[in-house]
Amino acid sequence: MHETATGTAAQTAFPPAPGAEQHPALDLANSALVLPGGHTLDLLASPADATQWLAARDLAPADAGLQEVCAGRLRTLRDQVTALLTSRIDSAPPPFAALDAVNDALTGAPAAAVLLWDETHGLHRAPSHPADRIVDHALAVLAADAADLLTGPDAERLAACGSAPCHRLLLRTHGRRQWCSVRCGDRARAARAYARRARPAPARTPDEAA
Known part of the structure; x- marks a missing residue:
């Protein structure tokens, strides 16, 4: 039976795939x-999950209190980034809808750092991201990294x-075969060992049987 788990209790259950710590877009796809x-396990399944995921990557404050519409926008960008990364792996043309989605996210947040003042920092420049633009900023950062x-x-x-069935994406570090985690590598090796044991022995010829 196909079941879906939420991500609130599992944000740290899976270590980042190789390359995901350097590229938040890869982490998003995964x-x-x-x-x-x-x-299945969706680390962005609910607004609380999405808030926790963004906060863990310094893309939103922990108390951002995202609503479902914002979590949905993040999941949508994930799907489109995944489509672009997968097409690159397969050496296929990128889906135009995915290109449009990434470009929309890139241009959806103010790029200029405004002039601010507070007692701690005095005059300084920083991006201005009011509460209703937190997700715009996060999506722009993720799209730029993609x-x-x-x-x-x-x-x-x-x-x-x-x-299989894992389909997490990664950056190869060596060799032709690569797994996203020790767990997946152990599972792949165990599957190959089982397949070898289950393979029927070749039939003996009459000369060999004599």
Whole structure:
């Protein structure tokens, strides 16, 4: 049976895939996981999950209190970023809808740092992100990182985890085969060992049987 789990209690259950700590866009794509046994795990399933995910990456304050419409926008960008990264891995043309979504996110937040003053810092410049623009800013940062990843040298290292059913994305560090975690590597090796044991022995010829 296919079941879906929420991400509130599982934000730290899976270590980041190789490259995800350097590229938040890769981490975003990996926030929807497919687990063995037909289970899925969505780290952005609810507004609380989305707030926690963004706060852990310094993209929103922990008390941002996002609503479902904002969490939905984050999940939508995740789907489009995943589509772009996957098309790059497959050497396929990028979906135009995904390109539009990333470009919309890139231009959806003010780019200029405004002049501010407070007693602690005095006069200084900083991005202005009122409460209703927190998600705009977060989406712009994630979209910019996706664009940098897709057009930079790391694009050649993009790969998908080689341990089915996991489909997390990663940056290869060496070799042709790569897994997103020790857990997936152990599962892949165990599956190969089981397949070898279950493989029927080749039939003996009459000469060999004599």
